[in-house]
Amino acid sequence: MCNYCGCSSEKALFTEPGTDSQHRHLHFDSNTLQLQQSLLAGNEAIAEQNRQWLSHQGITCINLMGTPGAGKTQLLEITLKKLAGVLPAVAVLEGDQQTLNDAKRIQALGAKALQINTGTGCHLDAEMIKVGLAALVPTKGSLVFIENVGNLVCPALFDLGEQHRVAMMAVTDGDDKPEKYPHLFSSCELVIINKADLLPYLDFDLTKVKQAISHLNPQAEILLLSAKTGEGLVEWQHWLTTSKPVIKTLPQHTHHPHG
Numbered sequence: 001m002c003n004y005c006g007c008s009s010e011k012a013l014f015t016e017p018g019t020d021s022q023h024r025h026l027h028f029d030s031n032t033l034q035l036q037q038s039l040l041a042g043n044e045a046i047a048e049q050n051r052q053w054l055s056h057q058g059i060t061c062i063n064l065m066g067t068p069g070a071g072k073t074q075l076l077e078i079t080l081k082k083l084a085g086v087l088p089a090v091a092v093l094e095g096d097q098q099t100l101n102d103a104k105r106i107q108a109l110g111a112k113a114l115q116i117n118t119g120t121g122c123h124l125d126a127e128m129i130k131v132g133l134a135a136l137v138p139t140k141g142s143l144v145f146i147e148n149v150g151n152l153v154c155p156a157l158f159d160l161g162e163q164h165r166v167a168m169m170a171v172t173d174g175d176d177k178p179e180k181y182p183h184l185f186s187s188c189e190l191v192i193i194n195k196a197d198l199l200p201y202l203d204f205d206l207t208k209v210k211q212a213i214s215h216l217n218p219q220a221e222i223l224l225l226s227a228k229t230g231e232g233l234v235e236w237q238h239w240l241t242t243s244k245p246v247i248k249t250l251p252q253h254t255h256h257p258h259g
Contacts, residue, residue, distance in 0.1 A: 006219070007181065007240065012119075013116070013117040013118075013119060014114065014128075014131060014132060014135060015114055017229070018123045020068060020110035025183060028174060037051045040157070040158075043072075043125050043126045043127070043158055043159065044126070044159055046125075046126035046127050046130055046161070046213070047126035047129075047158075047159040047160055047161040047186055048161065049126075049130065049161070049164075049202045050129055050130055050133065050160065050161025050162075051161040051163070053133070053159060054144070054163070055242070056131075057138070057140045057141070058140055058141040058142065059138055059141065059142055059143070059144055060144070060163055060164070060166070061143075061144045061160075061162040061163055062144070062145050062146065062147045062162060062163070062164045062165070063144075063148060063155075063160055063164070063165045063166070063213060064076075064145055064147050064148060064161035064166050064168060065148045065149075065151075065152075065155045065156060065165065065166070065167055065168065065184060065188070065226050066150065066152070066160050066167055066168030066169055066192075067150055067151075067152055067168070067169050067170065067173050068150030068151070069150065069167045069170065069172070069173075069178065070150070070169050070194055071168070071170055071194040071195060071227045072147050072150070072168055072169045073094075073102045073105055073106070073147060073196075074227040074228070075090060075168070075227045075236075076090075076106060076145055076192065077105060077106070077109060077145065077227075078227050078230065078233065079138045079154050079236070079240075080110075080111055081107070081109065081130065081235075082230065082233055083237055083240070086237060086241065087143055087240065087241070088139075088141055088142050088143055088147065089111075089112075089138070089139040089141075089142040089143070090111050090112075090142065090143050090144075091111060091113065091136055091138040091139070091142055091143075091144050091145075092106045092111060092112070092113045092114075092145045092146075093113075093114055093116060093124075093133070093136060093145070093146045093147070094106065094113055094116065094130065094147050094149050094152075095116050095118060095123075095124045095128075095130045095146065095147055096115065096116075096149060097117065097118050097119060097120070097122070097171065098116070098117055098119075098150065099115075099117070100117075102115065102147065105114035105171075107173055112136055112137075112138065113247070114132050114135055114136045115133055118127050118149060120189060121149070122149055122153070122154050123149050123154035123155040123157070123158055123213065124146065124148050124149060124155065124158065124160060125150060125152060125158045125160070125228075126158065126159060126160050126161055129146065129160045129161055129163075133202045135206045143214075146160055146162060150230070151182035152180075152184050153183075155180065155184070156181075156183045156184035156187050157183070164189055164190075165187055165188040165189060165190075166188055166189070166191075166192060167172070167184050167187075167188040167190070167191045168191075168192040168194060169191070169192075169193060169194070170193070170194045170195040170209070171193060171195045171196065171198055171199055171204045171206075172195055172198060172202065173204055174204070174208070175204050175205045175208050175209045176215050177209075178191075178209060178212040178216060179212050180214050185212075185213055185216050185217060185220070186216040186217045186220075187217075188217070188220055189214050189219070189220060189221065190220065190222075190239055191217075191221070191222050191223070192223050192225050192232075192236075193206070193209065193222065193223070193224050193225065193226055193236075194225050194226065195226060195227075196224045196226040196229075196231050196232065197226040197228055197229050197231065202204065206224070207210045210228060211236065212224055221239065223235050223239065236253075
């Protein structure tokens with residue numbers, strides 16, 4: 001049970017496209033403080049298992065978080081289309097409350113993808129990722145994206161075992177999002193501001209947003225991008241392959257700690 005947001009990791013559904021998802025019900029516990037502490041401690045332990053396994057496989061894992069409709073899936077699509085041959089094999093764990101839509105879009109481009117439907121849950125947790133990785137079976141030395149549930153609150157609280165965190169928002173979200181949701185923006189290495197092609201048509205103060213992000217997280221890189229037009233794709237490629245290289249030398253030890 002996650003009492004931060006009222007969702008339960010026990011209710012997650014792992015669904016391959018072509019199968020049906022289900023609705024599950026939620027139960028609450030009054031012992032909130034102890035449950036929160038236990039939840040996060042247990043999550044961190046599993047996250048560390050995930051991180052060790054990814055490292056043993058030479059896999060780079062990026063947790064992509066952001067607003068609903070920010071263009072996270074579209075960014076992954078353009079990454080697969082335009083950077084094929086530049087990046088290693090790419091696989092994706094797709095998090096949503098319902099539907100197989102995003103996993104199908106990734107699979108249509110020839111990449112491995114697994115949909116994780118959280119039901120009433122508003123974020124992924126480390127246990128979901130542990131099970132998801134075992135089902136996805138990403139290639140050694142590959143790049144795994146976790147597209148988290150569209151939400152600016154709870155996803156930032158849960159370590160999934162990823163090596164890198166990316167926050168994503170769109171200019172259509174409004175320029176107050178970093179100030180309203182500081183935890184997400186302060187915990188990421190890169191902040192992508194998508195839909196740059198719409199800037200001429202919106203009352204969006206880009207300078208204000210950049211200043212807010214820099215105040216929250218001086219080390220964060222900020223990338224203005226349009227997944228529709230390809231603006232910023234060169235910088236995205238540079239971040240993936242240079243700032244955070246995704247091609248690693250495989251170590252000898254490849255035992256799967258998950259059994």
